Amino acid sequence: MSSKTRLILTLTIISITLGFMMAVQYKHTQTVNEQVSWNVSNRDVLEAKEKLVAIQKQNKELENHLNELNKQILALEQEASKYDTSDIQNSLEKARILAGTSPVKGPGIVLTIDDSKRGSKSSDPVTHDTDVMRLVNEIFLSGAEAVSVNGERIGSVTGIMCVGPTVRINDRLLTPPYKIEAIGDPSTLIKGLTMQGGMLDELRSMDRLLQIQGPKEVDLIRMKGYSGDPEKLSSNPARQ
Amino acid sequence: MGNKTVNRFKFSLFGVSILLGAMLTIQMTSGKGKDSDFGGADIIQVKNALAYESKHQQQLMDQIYKMERKIQEYQASPGDREKVLEKMKEELEKARIEAGLTSLEGNGIRIEIRESSIFPDSRGPHSKEFHIFDHELVYLVNILQANGAKAVAFNNQRIVSSSGIREIGITPGENNVIYPGVMQVNFNAVNYPYVIDAIGNIDKMKGALLTYLGKEFFISKGKELVITEYRDQKKLILPAFSGIPGYRYATEEKAEGAVKP
Numbered sequence: 001m002s003s004k005t006r007l008i009l010t011l012t013i014i015s016i017t018l019g020f021m022m023a024v025q026y027k028h029t030q031t032v033n034e035q036v037s038w039n040v041s042n043r044d045v046l047e048a049k050e051k052l053v054a055i056q057k058q059n060k061e062l063e064n065h066l067n068e069l070n071k072q073i074l075a076l077e078q079e080a081s082k083y084d085t086s087d088i089q090n091s092l093e094k095a096r097i098l099a100g101t102s103p104v105k106g107p108g109i110v111l112t113i114d115d116s117k118r119g120s121k122s123s124d125p126v127t128h129d130t131d132v133m134r135l136v137n138e139i140f141l142s143g144a145e146a147v148s149v150n151g152e153r154i155g156s157v158t159g160i161m162c163v164g165p166t167v168r169i170n171d172r173l174l175t176p177p178y179k180i181e182a183i184g185d186p187s188t189l190i191k192g193l194t195m196q197g198g199m200l201d202e203l204r205s206m207d208r209l210l211q212i213q214g215p216k217e218v219d220l221i222r223m224k225g226y227s228g229d230p231e232k233l234s235s236n237p238a239r240q
Numbered sequence: 241m242g243n244k245t246v247n248r249f250k251f252s253l254f255g256v257s258i259l260l261g262a263m264l265t266i267q268m269t270s271g272k273g274k275d276s277d278f279g280g281a282d283i284i285q286v287k288n289a290l291a292y293e294s295k296h297q298q299q300l301m302d303q304i305y306k307m308e309r310k311i312q313e314y315q316a317s318p319g320d321r322e323k324v325l326e327k328m329k330e331e332l333e334k335a336r337i338e339a340g341l342t343s344l345e346g347n348g349i350r351i352e353i354r355e356s357s358i359f360p361d362s363r364g365p366h367s368k369e370f371h372i373f374d375h376e377l378v379y380l381v382n383i384l385q386a387n388g389a390k391a392v393a394f395n396n397q398r399i400v401s402s403s404g405i406r407e408i409g410i411t412p413g414e415n416n417v418i419y420p421g422v423m424q425v426n427f428n429a430v431n432y433p434y435v436i437d438a439i440g441n442i443d444k445m446k447g448a449l450l451t452y453l454g455k456e457f458f459i460s461k462g463k464e465l466v467i468t469e470y471r472d473q474k475k476l477i478l479p480a481f482s483g484i485p486g487y488r489y490a491t492e493e494k495a496e497g498a499v500k501p
Contacts, residue, residue: 003245004245007245007249010249010253011252011256014253014256014260015256017260018256018259018260018263021260021263021264022263025263044283045282045283045286048283048286048287048290049286051290052286052289052290052293055290055293055294055297056293058297059293059296059297059300062297062300062301062304063300065304066300066303066304066307068495069304069307069308069311070307071493071494071495072311072495073307073310073311073314074492074493074494074495075494075495075496076311076314076315076324077314077324077328077331078494080314080321080324080325080328081321081324081325081328082321083321084321084325086325088325088328088329088332089328091332092328092331092332092335093487093491093492094485094486094487095332095335095336095338095339095341095485096335096338096339096492097485097487097490097492098339098340098341098400098401098402098481098485099335099338099339099340099401100401101335101338102492102493103492103493104490104491104492104493105490105491105493106489106490106491107489108489129382130375130379133378133379133382134375134378137375137378137404137405137406138404140401140402140403140404141404141406144402145402145487145488145489145490146401146490147401154401155338155401156338156339156340156391156399156400156401157385157389157390157391157392157399158385158401159382159383159384159385159386159387159389160382160386161382161383161386161387163288164284164285164288165285166285166289168292168386171292171295171296172292172293172296173288173289173292173293183489183490184489184490185488185489222493227296227299227300227303228296228299229299230299230302230303232390233337233338233390234337234338234390235337235344235346235390235391235439236344236345236346237337237342237343237344237345238342238343238344238345238477238478239345
């Protein structure tokens with residue numbers, strides 16, 4: 001075989017490989033697009049995502065505004081009850097903290113839980129609603145006075161459920177990492193959470209390789225009040 | 241083969257190799273990304289999230305409107321503390337209902353988890369697969385809360401924000417045997433049958449319970465699940481939380497330098 005023929009043959013093989021790779025690349029991209037958009041164009045997905053980001057930003061601003069108004073009301077009430085002997089402000093404060101409807105502050109702990117790193121050989125790499133739910137249950141059992149997950153305050157009828165890859169809390173879809181904040185005695189909370197055989201111990205010992213940070217002591221935690229559907233909190237008192 | 245031909249071959253090979261390398265890189269990095277920030281999520285997920293956020297926006301606007309009105313009312317009576325205190329009393333009644341400090345009545349469902357006649361007494365040691373664990377009960381309550389419940393009570397213990405459900409003293413034995421402990425709700429012991437009352441949207445709560453747990457879950461554990469509806473004339477009554485809320489660390493955060501009433 002002459003060197004010219006050899007050259008042509010080599011180039012042909014390389015070209016065939018290149019062509020094969022181009023075809024694979026094209027097919028793969030198409031499959032990814034189908035998975036991502038269910039045949040909806042990428043532009044539609046992008047537009048919806050942009051809308052989502054915009055509305056999330058607006059809601060954040062509204063939440064902050066609501067929080068400020070809430071704080072103003074509390075200050076006005078404090079002023080009005082300065083000389084009151086009925087202790088109404090104290091009772092109101094306790095009831096509202098228990099309901100989770102007013103902004104609170106205090107020392108406590110922070111704990112973050114995230115899915116396992118991409119590419120890890122985890123048997124179950126995703127953080128589930130049950131993981132968050134069980135951690136919240138354990139935090140309250142450890143003496144927490146107020147708890148929030150990614151800023152969503154846990155109230156008397158707050159449910160924690162999975163919706164696809166997100167976790168729904170107070171009708172908000174939250175995405176990992178889940179930052180759980182708890183107000184209470186930091187050392188008691190840390191002791192309760194790091195107990196042998198506890199939920200954190202269980203999560204860490206499993207082969208799920210979730211990324212867990214904390215519990216870490218924090219001097220001052222600020223939490224907003226519940227801002228979900230007020231209808232969910234309203235009920236009729238029982239007739240005496 | 242002449243030098244010219246060899247050089248041309250080398251250049252072609254070099255060019256093709258670069259192309260091949262570039263393509264391999266694209267190929268390896270063009271996989272579907274992680275969904276966590278909706279970055280690679282499908283349109284259904286994004287639209288779902290959009291619907292939730294739009295609903296939340298409306299709720300926020302309503303609440304802001306109410307708060308602004310309340311501030312106006314407080315400020316409309318400067319110096320009239322009595323008027324503000326009167327409004328605070330109304331607020332207290334509302335807050336007690338929201339917190340679970342008031343006994344409530346309304347339409348709802350009663351869920352009973354009973355030991356079935358074929359199953360031996362659950363208080364004695366039994367196989368692990370027949371045991372109802374505390375986290376399964378937490379999940380059951382959670383399903384109700386996430387699906388239309390406005391108030392829940394577990395064996396007459398009202399579930400409030402700081403409630404916890406835990407079985408203490410449970411001990412694993414040999415051959416998959418469990419020595420059961422004591423189930424506690426709000427740090428009070430509860431026994432079989434477990435009775436969970438929930439006021440709220442009956443259809444939604446019932447549907448979610450049967451979907452996420454189902455009767456089969458309890459049958460496989462040698463238990464019976466009985467759901468009874470309470471509507472209109474026959475309403476459910478839930479007790480108030482019997483604990484005394486006391487806070488040593490959490491305090492309400494008030495605005496500094498707020499306008500005096």
